[in-house]
Amino acid sequence: MLESCQNAQERWGGVHLMIDRWLQERAELIKAYVAIDDVSDKAVMQRFCEYLVDYVSAGHFEIYQQLTEEARAFGDQRGLELAKQIYPRIEVITEAALAFNDRCDDGDCGDVDSVSGELKRLGNMLHERFELEDCLIEVLHTAHKQQATAAAV
Numbered sequence: 592m593l594e595s596c597q598n599a600q601e602r603w604g605g606v607h608l609m610i611d612r613w614l615q616e617r618a619e620l621i622k623a624y625v626a627i628d629d630v631s632d633k634a635v636m637q638r639f640c641e642y643l644v645d646y647v648s649a650g651h652f653e654i655y656q657q658l659t660e661e662a663r664a665f666g667d668q669r670g671l672e673l674a675k676q677i678y679p680r681i682e683v684i685t686e687a688a689l690a691f692n693d694r695c696d697d698g699d700c701g702d703v704d705s706v707s708g709e710l711k712r713l714g715n716m717l718h719e720r721f722e723l724e725d726c727l728i729e730v731l732h733t734a735h736k737q738q739a740t741a742a743a744v
């Protein structure tokens with residue numbers, strides 16, 4: 592997971608400061624996830640949940656909105672169609688992430704086996720989400736970069 596994050600940062604770094612910051616938040620989220628040795632360690636779980644909520648919130652309230660606005664500005668129908676296909680799955684993953692956070696905030700992380708299993712499922716979902724997000728960034732960035740270059744010539 593960390594390697595795919597580094598690859599994405601290398602590919603998309605510099606595209607837009609907002610995306611750069613978000614990819615850095617993704618790296619911090621992954622590090623926090625990997626650092627979980629014991630789900631009963633409340634401080635480690637709290638740190639992970641903080642990164643989790645920050646990351647999914649930035650995606651929902653900043654990044655996706657910005658990418659969609661850029662796609663509209665460039666008349667990028669392919670990007671808008673892709674977003675329409677991808678966003679529902681990302682939304683499901685966001686809901687699962689927030690539910691996990693709420694569960695831990697409510698102090699319901701005492702059942703170590705249950706939380707461990709849920710955390711593993713969440714990790715798999717986050718990996719899927721990162722791939723979907725990277726696909727969306729790639730399609731939108733590539734289309735916009737080509738259009739911007741064509742307009743400059």
